[in-house]
Amino acid sequence: MIGRKQELALLEKLYSSPSFQFLIMYGRRRVGKTTILQKFAQSHDCIFFPAQEKNDVLNLEDFSQTVQEHYTGDYLAPFPNWEKALAFIEKQSRNDKRTVLIIDEFPFLASQNPSIKSIFQHAIDHSWQNKNIFLILCGSSVSFMINEVMGYKSPLYGRITAHLEVKPFDYLESAEFFPNYSQEEKLLAYGILGGIPRYLKAFNPYQDITGNIAEHILSENAYLHDEPQLLLRMELREPGIYNSILEAIANGANRISTISDRIHEDRSKCTKYLQVLQNIRLVKKIIPCGQPKTSKKGIYVIADHYYRFWYRYTFSQKNYYFLLGEEKAAQEIMDGISDYMGPVFEEICTEYLWRRAKAHTLPFIPAVIGKWWGTNPLLKQQDDIDILALDKTETEGIFCECKYRNRPMPMEEYDDLVQATAAFPKVTKKHLIFFSKGGYTQPVIERAQREGAQLMSISNLF
Structure with a gap:
């Protein structure tokens, strides 16, 4: 199994606790929640119930069968x-x-029987909290799990x-799929998928990447060909408007005003969607980076790389x-892939810095890391x-x-970054790091050596 060591470690820690434990697990579809739970269940005696989009009576029947067969090896009646x-x-x-009860896709139960949450609450309050029980409720509807279950x-x-x-996964974990x-x-594979x-x-x-794009994305019979559309239809009632918004963002519209103008919809409606x-x-x-969350300078980007790729190319x-x-x-896409990969490469380098921050190998512990734009x-x-990464006092920074x-x-890029640091006069201790796929000119290499700047290549990311 690739990755997920921290997630499995948390499950093992809760399992080893002598007291009642109740874990809520959530995450977007296809992210691997069920795989993690199945891996955990392989080494423990668990009641594993995957809820389905059925009515309450049928789900109760399935649950009854799962529970009875777990304890007695036989199913008598619901x-x-x-x-x-x-x-x-x-x-x-x-x-x-230890009694372990795992209910996967819990929102399927709750949507058919809104009282199910109260039923579990009653069981926990009156008996389970004093028992050797580990309860796990898992769901792909992130907003439901956060607001309706944890709220x-x-x-x-x-x-x-x-x-x-x-x-x-981040870029380094994803790389393990392609040894x-x-x-x-x-x-490239991470930037696309x-x-x-x-x-x-x-x-x-x-x-190769080109062949994979042709066969596993552009082919009408491929799993990935219509995956974003299928997921949107599962999650949302009006996929048409969401499609328009995602296509607009994928093609460069990243503010409410430009998205609204691009798709000819009211701004307040776009904000809601x-x-x-x-x-x-x-x-x-x-x-x-460094601005308060209430800043009006925010921009929107597609968080999922595959959706970003799909709406930019396959959908458009x-x-x-x-x-x-x-x-x-596929070849035409690959001929212009550097333009697509530019913003993705920035995110990959950001993930690299986060890894270094967690490993305490940066010059300081950053309070914030992210992209910055504004007036110089x-x-x-x-x-x-x-x-940009800033320490807690905002007097030391990584640019x-x-x-x-x-x-x-070339040297012009070096000069541009040095000039950009002037937007932060409070930062008295500045560290420069450059990431370049194509390497560096000799003058840049010599200047970086003199000034202590770090010159990173793709190999350094691994």
Whole structure:
């Protein structure tokens, strides 16, 4: 199993506790929640119930069968109600043996029976909290799990002992899916597919990137071909408007005003729909690094790399690629992939800095890391910094420039970053880091040596 050591370690820690434990696990679809739970269940005696989109009666029947067969090896008849089912589990629990109940896709149960949360709350309050029980409720509807299960208005509020959001892999974990790829190919695969395990598995690790795009994305029979559309239909009622917003963002519209103008919808309506896309982890709002969260300078980006790729190419160019043919279309995409990979490369370098920060190998512990844009008083015009990291006092900073180009980075890029640091006069101790796919010109190398700047290549990321 690739990655997920921290997630499994948390499950083991809660399992080893002598007291009642109640974990809420959530994360967007395809991120690998069920795989983690199945891996955990392989080494423990668990009641594992995957809820389905059925009515309450049928789900109760399935749950009854799962529970009875777990304890007795036989299924007699469904419990008359959920209260009796949970009471049966409580009676079977033992002080000398951990009882583990895992319910996957809990929102499917709650949508058909809104009282199910109160039923669990009653069981916990009146008996389970004093038993050797480990309860796990898991769900892909992130907003439901956060607001309806963990929220203060939920009957379960205050009973939960731990929660875990399963997030996509970063670039380094994703690279493990492609052991035979070059480092550049590993970054490309991550830039196209993102960190969703199910998407990473869809590519053939023995096939080149161009061939994978043609066969596993552009082919109408491929799993990835319509995956974003299918997921949107599962999650949302009006996929048409969401499609328009995602296509607009993928093609460069990143502010409410430009998104609204691009899709010809009211700004307030766009704001509402964007909030939903943020709730399901498909879109994120970025604020200039160091600015308060209430800043009005925020921009929107597609959080999932595959959705960013799909809406930029497959969705926007569908008819054209159909006429062009899969292989030629894939080659055309690859011919211009550097432009697409520019912002992705910045995010990869940001993930690298986070890893170094956690390992305490940066010059200081950053309070914030992210992209910055704003007015540079030295230039008296708008400026930006690809990655900025500031310490807690904002007197020490790391300033980064990221270039995903085949040619060596020239001195002009070095000068641009030095000038950009002038926007932070409070920062008296400045560290410069450059990331360049194509290397550096000799003058840049010599200057970096004199001034103590770090020159990073793709190999340094691994």
